[in-house]
Amino acid sequence: MRMFRNDYSEGAAPEVLQALVKTNDEQWPGYTEEGDEHCDHARELIRQAVGRDDVDVEFCIGGTSANLIGVTGMLRDWEGVICTQDAHINVHETGAIAACGRTILPTRDADGFLSPDEAERVYAEHMSTGRHMTRPKAVYITNATEFGGVWTRTKFDAICDWAKGHDLRVFVDGARMASALTSPQSDLSLKHIARRASAFYLGGTKNGLLFGEAMVIADPELRDSFPYLVKERGGLMAKGRLLGVQFEAAFTPGPDGEAPYWRLARHANECALRLRDGMLGLGYRTYLPSSTNQQFFVVSPKDEAAFAQAVGSETFAVLPSGERVIRFVCSWATRQDDVDQLLEFAASRRQG
Structure with missing residues (x-):
């Protein structure tokens, strides 16, 4: 029987693989820099998909890289990120966030969804002693959740409203964003996420690409630092065009008008x-x-x-x-x- 272990054991979807083969002999500037027509076009397609032309798009190698760059880019040394106890950054990433000197502040939420009540409890606890405890500065959520749950617009807005009221940034792990947003139970749109989140990414590794995630940075205060963080954290590929070609193929509408x-x-x-x-x-x-x-x-x-x-x-x-x-x-x-x-x-x- 075929394996049902994960959604990245296979190679690339046909559209993506064909695009890579077709462009294999092309030469473009490295590191996803401006002037690489495939990366430039992929960024434009993603901006169209999120409904904003004022966001930056940076390409990362994989999910751990994207989470590490995204979360640490929102925090200073004495600041932490609030997330659920089963969050990927808290369980399955080998202490990557902690290794960079940032603190994870888990809640007691048990269903994969970060609740305002639990976020408030953790926030209040860490703010109660002033400078003697880690200061919360961001929240991390995943769509779909670690257990396959789908964020509704009501739940998403509730945690975003709570974060905004406490001057916290919102980071959305989108490793399986495509699965979540195409779920029959989802009433949340990509454009709405782009209006509310500080930064999020669109997972490619788990949705038909050989590798790669596209980070969307909406918060103007984060845009200057993120390109440097990608390089510093080891997430910048010399053969950056491979990321551009894949996302270009994935977001180019087909004959039916829908992107692969x-x-x-x-x-x-x-x-x-x-x-x-x-x-x-x-x-x-x-x-x-x-x-x-x-x-x-x-x-x-x-x-x-x-x-x-x-x-x-x-x-x-x-x-x-x-x-x-x-x-x-x-x-x-x-x-x-x-x-x-x-x-x-x-x-x-x-x-x-």
Whole structure:
């Protein structure tokens, strides 16, 4: 069976790969600098997509690089970032933020969504002793969340309003932004995010590109420093045109008027929802609601081992009951037949 371990095991989507091959012999200035026509065009396409011509667009190698550059660029040494306890920067990035002398301030939120109430609790605690504790200066949220949740406009505006009221910047991890915004449960638009967030990025690695993320910097105070941070933090590619070519291909509308970036994500979501509904029909239960390309299920330790061996599923939590929370992920390359084979295997586990 095909693996359901993650959404970046495959290479590039056909449109992206063809663009790379077609432009392979071209020569352009390095490091994504002005004058590289592919990077210039990709930036313009992204500005059109976000609905703002006054934002800067910087290209990063991957998600950890983008998070490190984005978050540390918003903070001074004595300042920290508020996020959920399961946030990627707090769990899966090997202390990258801390290694740069910045402090992560996690809340107790358990569903992947940063709530104003929990943010207020952490903020008040750290402001209560003046200069003796780390001063909160930014909030970090992820769309989709670590457990596949989708931010609604109401939730997003609530945390943005809270941050604005406390003079905190808002950073949005968009590694799976395309999946979140094409989810049938999403009423949040990219243009609305661009109006409210200080900075965010559009993930390419997990949505059909070989690698790369596009950072969108909206806050005027951050624009001067970000290009330097990309270089300082080791995120600037000499062969920068490779990033420009990929994002140019991803955001160029096709014959139907839709850019591949959104079509590829919608396809991954559709496969994942087919999987979710099939698993529910077999009697499996989900961990938290998800309408994106990541689906999480609660299973026994025996099923955990069987699914891991069969399709590479990963374990994300061990519950007090001893049950496991495992994850299946669909990508642009997942086929409906792949999903059906997994469901047949899941059914055999129930029968056994």
